Amino acid sequence: MADTTATPATMKVKLKIKRFDPADSGGKTWWQEYEVDVHPDSTVLDSLIEVREQEDGTLAMRCACRASICGSCGMKVNGSAKLVCKTRVIDVAPNGEQLIVEPMGNQHVVRDLVVSLDTFFNQINRVEPFLQPSFVPEQGEYTASNESMENLLTSMNCIMCGCCVSDCTVLEVDSSFIGPAALAKAWRFTEDPRDSKRDERLKTLNDEDGGMWDCTRCMKCVDVCPKGVAPMDRIMELREAAIEAGNTNTSGYRHTESFYNSVKKNGRLDETRLAIDSAGWTNIPRLLDLAPIGIAAMRKGKLPPLMPHKSEDHKKVRDLYKSVEDES
Amino acid sequence: MKYAFYPGCVARGGAPELYDSALAVMERLGIEHVELTKAACTGAGVLQEKNLKMGDILNVRTFAMAEQMGLPIMVLCSTCQGVMSQANHRVKRDPEYLAEVNKHLAAEGLEYKGTTSIKHLLWALIEDIGLDKLKETFTRELTGMNMAPFYGCYMVRPTDALEFKANPTRETSIEDLIESVGGTVTDFAGKTACCGFPILFINQANSMKMVANHTGTAKDLGADAMVTPCPLCHLNLDGYQPKARKQVRGDKADLPVIHVPQLIGLAMGMSEKVLGLQKHIVSTKELVRKAEAAPAKV
Numbered sequence: 001m002a003d004t005t006a007t008p009a010t011m012k013v014k015l016k017i018k019r020f021d022p023a024d025s026g027g028k029t030w031w032q033e034y035e036v037d038v039h040p041d042s043t044v045l046d047s048l049i050e051v052r053e054q055e056d057g058t059l060a061m062r063c064a065c066r067a068s069i070c071g072s073c074g075m076k077v078n079g080s081a082k083l084v085c086k087t088r089v090i091d092v093a094p095n096g097e098q099l100i101v102e103p104m105g106n107q108h109v110v111r112d113l114v115v116s117l118d119t120f121f122n123q124i125n126r127v128e129p130f131l132q133p134s135f136v137p138e139q140g141e142y143t144a145s146n147e148s149m150e151n152l153l154t155s156m157n158c159i160m161c162g163c164c165v166s167d168c169t170v171l172e173v174d175s176s177f178i179g180p181a182a183l184a185k186a187w188r189f190t191e192d193p194r195d196s197k198r199d200e201r202l203k204t205l206n207d208e209d210g211g212m213w214d215c216t217r218c219m220k221c222v223d224v225c226p227k228g229v230a231p232m233d234r235i236m237e238l239r240e241a242a243i244e245a246g247n248t249n250t251s252g253y254r255h256t257e258s259f260y261n262s263v264k265k266n267g268r269l270d271e272t273r274l275a276i277d278s279a280g281w282t283n284i285p286r287l288l289d290l291a292p293i294g295i296a297a298m299r300k301g302k303l304p305p306l307m308p309h310k311s312e313d314h315k316k317v318r319d320l321y322k323s324v325e326d327e328s
Numbered sequence: 329m330k331y332a333f334y335p336g337c338v339a340r341g342g343a344p345e346l347y348d349s350a351l352a353v354m355e356r357l358g359i360e361h362v363e364l365t366k367a368a369c370t371g372a373g374v375l376q377e378k379n380l381k382m383g384d385i386l387n388v389r390t391f392a393m394a395e396q397m398g399l400p401i402m403v404l405c406s407t408c409q410g411v412m413s414q415a416n417h418r419v420k421r422d423p424e425y426l427a428e429v430n431k432h433l434a435a436e437g438l439e440y441k442g443t444t445s446i447k448h449l450l451w452a453l454i455e456d457i458g459l460d461k462l463k464e465t466f467t468r469e470l471t472g473m474n475m476a477p478f479y480g481c482y483m484v485r486p487t488d489a490l491e492f493k494a495n496p497t498r499e500t501s502i503e504d505l506i507e508s509v510g511g512t513v514t515d516f517a518g519k520t521a522c523c524g525f526p527i528l529f530i531n532q533a534n535s536m537k538m539v540a541n542h543t544g545t546a547k548d549l550g551a552d553a554m555v556t557p558c559p560l561c562h563l564n565l566d567g568y569q570p571k572a573r574k575q576v577r578g579d580k581a582d583l584p585v586i587h588v589p590q591l592i593g594l595a596m597g598m599s600e601k602v603l604g605l606q607k608h609i610v611s612t613k614e615l616v617r618k619a620e621a622a623p624a625k626v
Contacts, residue, residue, distance in 0.1 A: 079517055169521045169522040169538070170522075170527075170534060172521075172541075173534050173537035173538055173541065174531075174533075174534045174537070177534075213527075213530055213531075214527065214530070214531050214534065215527075216481075216522040216524065216526045216527050216534075217373055217481070217526050218481040218485070218521065218522035218526075219481055219482075219485035219486060220481075220485065220521075220522075222485065222486055223485045223486065223487070236376070236377055236380075239377045240377060240378065240379075240380075243377075243378060250530075251529055251530045252530045255374065255529050255530060256374055256375070256377045256378050257378070259371070259372070259374040259375050260374075260375050260378045260379065260382075262369075263368060263369045263371065263375055263386070267367075267368040267369065268337050268340075268368065268369050269337040269338075269341070269369045269372070271337070271338070271341045271342050274529070275529060278529030278530070279529060289532075293567060293568065293571070296567070296570075296609055297342070297567060297609070300606070300607045300608065300609060301344070301607050302342060302343060302344055302345065302607045303342070304341035304342040309340060309341070311365065311366060311367060311368055311369075312365045312366045313366040314368075316366075316436055317368045317386070319435065320382075320385060320386070320389070320432055320433075320436075321382065323432050323435070324379070324381060324382050324385060324432060
C-alpha cells in the first residue's frame, strides 16, 4: 500500500512574471508564464532561481543572502511587496495557484524584476542618515544607555529592501514624498540621545513639502515591512515629537489639534469645525475652496450640522481628558 | 442577534444616509440593537497622533459599556473598526497597560475585563447572519450589475489586530457580499489602497489624485458603482469626485459610491428614499434604475 503521509518529492509552481528589457522591447513590458518543479519547502526565490537556471537564462533578478538579511530580493508577489527569500510558496499559493511576480513599485525598473535603488537612497539621504553629536568625548566612544538603544531597535532592523517604498500609497501619486523608509530612519536619529540635531531634524521634516505630514496613515508600509520596522508607527511618533517641540505651523498640526479638542469638547467629532480649523481661520483661499463642496453637500441634505452633536455624556469625556492631561 | 450599536460620528453627521439605511436593513433582518449614545469618538487615528493613550482610554471606555451590557459592538465604519480593534489588541495583550487605562475609568464606575468584540455590519452579515440566511431576505437578483469593492485601510490592516487569521472570510468580505446579491465583482488593485481622506485637508492635490485614480480606474473597468464599508472613504470618493475627476483626469464624476447597507437594501427591494441614495453627490439614478429593472429573485 502506498504511504500517503510521505511528503511528495517535488511541487509544481506556476509563475506569471512581468518582463522588461530596455534594449529590446522599446520600453514595453510583457508577461511571461513559467512552470517549474521544486522542493515542497521552497521559497518564491527558489522557484525564480529554478526558472532562471532551467527555463530562461534571460530572466533578470537580484538576490544574495537568501536569508532575509541583505534586503536584495524585494519584489511584488500577488500585488504586494515581499522579500521573496522569506516567502514560502506554500503560504502564498496553498492550492497551487499561479503566482504573479512583478518588480517593486514606485521605483525605476532597470530590467525584469530589478529596480534601481537611486530613488530609495535619494530619499534616505534627505534625512542626513548619520549621527551628529555636538561634542567629541575626551576619551573612548560615544556612550548611550541600553534602554535608549533598545528603543531604537525597531527602526535599526531596517535592511533597506525598499518594500515599504514600493507599496507606499502616497508615493504612487507624489514622487516628492520622502517616503516611509527615510522617515523611519530619521526617527532613529531623533530618538538617539547622542544626536544633537533633534530639533532641526524635526523642524525640517515638519516644514518641508513631502515631509512627515504627507503620510496618509494607510498602514501599507507596516503591512509589507519584512523586518517589523513599522515605518508608519515611527512617522506617528515623529509627528507627536514635532508637535511637542513646538512645530505648530502646519495643516497637519491644526487638523490633529482640532480633532483632539473637538472630542474633548463634544465627546464627538465636529466635522465642519475640523475642515475650517485645518484650512486655518484666516486662510481665505482655502476657506473659499471648501465652500462649493459644502454647498453641494447641503443641497443633498448631507452637510454635517453646523452646531455639533454632542455625545450624551460629553462632560464625563472632558473629565477623562483632564485626568489624562493632569497625569502627564 | 443583538448588538451594542456604535454608528460613529460620520454616519450621524456627513453621511446620514448610512445611518438610515443601516437601521432599515437591520430591522428587516431582525437585528436588535442598543445605541451607545454615551460613547465618545474613537479618535480615528488622528487624536492618537497627539495622544495615543487618550485614544485608548476613550475606546476602552466604550468597550466597558458594551461589556456591562453583555453585547458585542457593531460599527458602520472601517475606521471605527480598525481603531477600536487596534486599541482592543493593545490592552488585551498587556494587562499592566489595561490596568492603567482602567484607573482612569474608575471614576465613572467602569472597568474593562477584555471580553468585548467589535464587528462591522459587513462582517456581522457574513459571520453572524450568514450569506445563505441573508439571501433569503432578497427580493431582487442584481444580475448584470458590476460593482468594485473599496475596503478602507483600517478594515484590512493591520491583519493581526483585525483577527484575519481566525476569520479568513474578512479578506474577501465585500466581494462575497457583491456576489451574494447577484452582482459581478469589478476587481482592481486600488481596492485596499488609501482613498485620500486623511490628507484631504493637509495635501489636497494628493488626495484628489487618489480619488480620481480609484474611481476612474473602476469606471474604466466597467463598474456601475463602488461599494465601501467606510463612510470616510465615501465622503472623499463621492463628495470630492466631481472636483478630482475634473482636476486630474479632465472628465466627469460618473461612479456612485454606495454604502454596504445600501447595496443590501437594493437587493431587498427597498426604495431609493429609504436608502438615502438621493443624498449622494454623484448621481445614483442610473444605478437605481438598473436595480429596479433587475429580475425578481425566485
